Amino acid sequence: MENxxxxxxxxxxxxxxxxxxxxxxxLVWSKWSAGALFAVILIGGLLEFYRLCRxxxxxxxxxxxxxxxxxxxxxxxxxxxxxxxxxxxxxxxVVLGALLYTMLIxxxxxxxxxxxxxxxxxxxxxxxxxxxxxxxxxxxMLLYIPQMLVGKxxxxxxxxxxxxxxxxxxxAYLVGVSIGKHRLCxxxxxxxxxxxxxGGLIGAVGFxxxxxxxxxxNLVVWGGLGLVAALAGVAGDLIESLIKxxxxxxxxxSMMPGxxxxxxxxxxxxxxxxxALFYLIVMSLS
Numbered sequence: 001m002e003n004x005x006x007x008x009x010x011x012x013x014x015x016x017x018x019x020x021x022x023x024x025x026x027l028v029w030s031k032w033s034a035g036a037l038f039a040v041i042l043i044g045g046l047l048e049f050y051r052l053c054r055x056x057x058x059x060x061x062x063x064x065x066x067x068x069x070x071x072x073x074x075x076x077x078x079x080x081x082x083x084x085x086x087x088x089x090x091x092x093x094v095v096l097g098a099l100l101y102t103m104l105i106x107x108x109x110x111x112x113x114x115x116x117x118x119x120x121x122x123x124x125x126x127x128x129x130x131x132x133x134x135x136x137x138x139x140x141m142l143l144y145i146p147q148m149l150v151g152k153x154x155x156x157x158x159x160x161x162x163x164x165x166x167x168x169x170x171x172a173y174l175v176g177v178s179i180g181k182h183r184l185c186x187x188x189x190x191x192x193x194x195x196x197x198x199g200g201l202i203g204a205v206g207f208x209x210x211x212x213x214x215x216x217x218n219l220v221v222w223g224g225l226g227l228v229a230a231l232a233g234v235a236g237d238l239i240e241s242l243i244k245x246x247x248x249x250x251x252x253x254s255m256m257p258g259x260x261x262x263x264x265x266x267x268x269x270x271x272x273x274x275x276a277l278f279y280l281i282v283m284s285l286s
Contacts, residue, residue, distance in 0.1 A: 019265075023162075027155040034155065035077050035143070042069055042139040044262035045270070046131050048252045052263075053127045055247040059118050060127040061109060068105045069136030076140035083147055138273040145273065148280035149225075150215055160211040161229070161276065165268050168204035168230040169237070175199025189241045197234060204230035221283050228279045229272045236271030240264070 026037035046069055050060045109128060113121045146157035176196025184192040208226025212219045240263050244252060251260035263270075 024155075024159060027158055031081060031153060034158070035073075035080075038139050038142060039070070039073055041262055041266055042073060042136055045135040045139075045266060048261045048263050049131045049135060049243075050127070052243055052247050052249065052252060053131075055249070058120050058123045058127050059116070060124055060131060061112060061116075064105065064109050064112065065128045065131050065136075069132050071105070072132070072136050073140050076143055080143040080147075080153075083144075083153065135270060138270045141277045142269070142273045144277060145280070148277065148284060150217065157215065160208075160215070161225070162269065164204050164208050164211070164226050164229050165233045165272050167207045168200040168226075168233050169268060170200075171203030172196040172200025172234070185238055188238050188245060192238075200234070201227065201230050204233075221280075224283070225276060225279060229276050232272040232275040233268030236268040239271065240267035 023037065026033045043066060046066055047062065050062045050065060053060050106129075109125055113125055116124070118124055142158075145161050146152070146154045149161065150157045172192070173196065176191070176193045176199065179195050182194040183190065184194050184197050205223050205226040208229070209219050209223045212222025215222075240252065243263075244250070252263035
């Protein structure tokens with residue numbers, strides 16, 4: 001049994017290192033590789049969400065959801081590429097086309113359901129759009145986090161933001177297994193504790209301030225970002241646990257040995273990104 005645990009730990013560690021290197025490499029290589037990375041996470045997370053929905057007897061329209069999500073992401077990416085420079089005619093056409101497509105897909109989804117002969121048409125439509133809102137929109141918003149933090153695209157600023165979320169998770173785990181006694185939300189995630197929650201919060205804020213110092217930014221703004229990202233990240237983790245508990249699965253998928261699926265790895269990021277972007281926009285206006 002001990003050997004089995006050590007083997008699982010070794011596999012988990014090795015695959016985690018590989019994922020981290022690929023993640024950093026894609027961010028640093030270029031804007032296009034970063035966009036490709038986010039698109040892969042988007043598609044993987046969306047397909048896993050729809051797969052979980054099917055386990056409850058609901059039939060979301062996966063092809064419609066993926067096509068709409070990619071259109072939204074293409075729109076966001078086109079604007080992202082032109083950040084800080086005058087928009088070109090080509091970019092304007094791409095943005096307009098993606099916007100019109102997204103607007104048309106809503107009534108089209110309702111029409112498509114007429115011919116599916118499903119017993120759960122309302123749930124099918126609802127879960128199709130829920131996947132888009134839950135996964136696609138946050139990944140499109142994620143493109144703009146560095147611009148709001150440091151005024152321009154920066155792979156390292158992006159990595160700092162994502163690291164804040166990961167650090168929150170790591171610190172929460174370490175504190176939780178060490179001194180955790182009071183359950184945070186036992187009905188949904190029995191292993192999470194209030195001690196771990198506050199440990200993660202302190203770690204996230206502390207490292208956020210450190211990152212702010214390294215980037216020469218406003219330490220109060222960076223500290224606030226750490227707080228917002230950590231709080232929303234915990235909620236994101238609990239939400240995914242709630243979904244998995246309803247469909248009675250341990251992992252959302254098998255994207256990577258020892259780490260589960262896309263939703264398992266990026267659930268906190270999906271919820272933290274909208275709140276973080278809103279926070280940064282508000283702070284930029286103050």
